[in-house]
Amino acid sequence: MDLKEARYILAIAKHKNIGKAAESLFISQPSLSKYLKNLERQLGAPLFSRIDNAYIPTYVGERYLYYAEQIADLGKEWNQEYSDITHRKQGRFHIAIPIMLGSTLLQPTLMEFHKRYPHITINVMEEVNFIAEQTLTNHSIDLTFYNVHEFPKLLDYQVIRTEEIVLILPENHPLSEKAEKKPGFCYPWLDLSLLNQENFILLYPDQNTGGIALKLFSEYQINPPILLHTRNSQMSIQLAMDGMGAAFAPASYFHFLAKDRSDRPLCFSIGQTPVVTTTIAAHRPKRYLSQYAKDYIQILQEYCRKK
DSSP states (O other), X not given: OOHHHHHHHHHHHHHSSHHHHHHHHTSOHHHHHHHHHHHHHHHTSOSEEEETTEEEEOHHHHXXXXXXXXXXXXXXXXXXXXXXXXXXXXXXXXXXXXHHHXXXXXXXXXXXXXXXXXXXXXXXXXXXXXXXXXXXXXXXXOEEEEEESSOOSSSEEEEEEXXXXXXXEOTTOGGGGGOBOOTTOSSOBOOGGGGTTSOEEEEOTTSHHHHHHHHHHHHHTOOOOEEEEESOHHHHHHXXXXXXXXXXXXXXXXXXXXXXXXXXXXXXXXXXTTOEEEEEEEEOTTOOOOHXXXXXXXXXXXXXXXX
């Protein structure tokens, strides 16, 4: 198996269609179809079953793809390392990130990266329904940025920043009068037990902030009414600012959305100790990182230190 062969078969598996795979490889459909037939004849076994016009890997195909992914990864890492060695500042930088985090973290820093690497093409994969582990199965992704309250054990990562998770309420909410200053907290502190009857807008439990919310409710032994579940951080924050219910979010998310409003929504520190979330840049273990990826991590860390 060589690199070209691995890329061809991986493309067919990804698109499940010869025509789309050929288009992604910039070759003709007949050429790719012929290539697959010749390879299957050499192996003496089919790599794909044709089911409802879709190419589905056979067991032999699944095992072939396992090794093809490793070969493709090695090929990509060699290209990146060769580029670094020869000081060619050209290439592609693939990033995965939740939409809201991208707005608060990537948007203010990509121009600085572009100044250093003007010929690097940046591809950002953004999703509202973002699951970090799934992005890291995509072998084209260089770095995945996301917030954690527990560090991953099976990934390599660098810490970008740590910030408070805050409680968000609308302007002039009556509970704001009960907030107080507390040492070690960045914002006026509010006793979460006072919100036992308050409507809440939460992210889902498998999301970072959603999981933190349930942990807080358990610690305070409260069971407030949940008016809405969503995977959209921006929507939960905006609705809380509008007065539909209380919400939790990283402080940077709150400030990013509050600055464009005519009213003055409120945010509060909560918890017996500051509730924090950490933004990390994660990648698969032992994966080679290009110099421009390492430099971008440093740009982000420096930006967050100055904030």
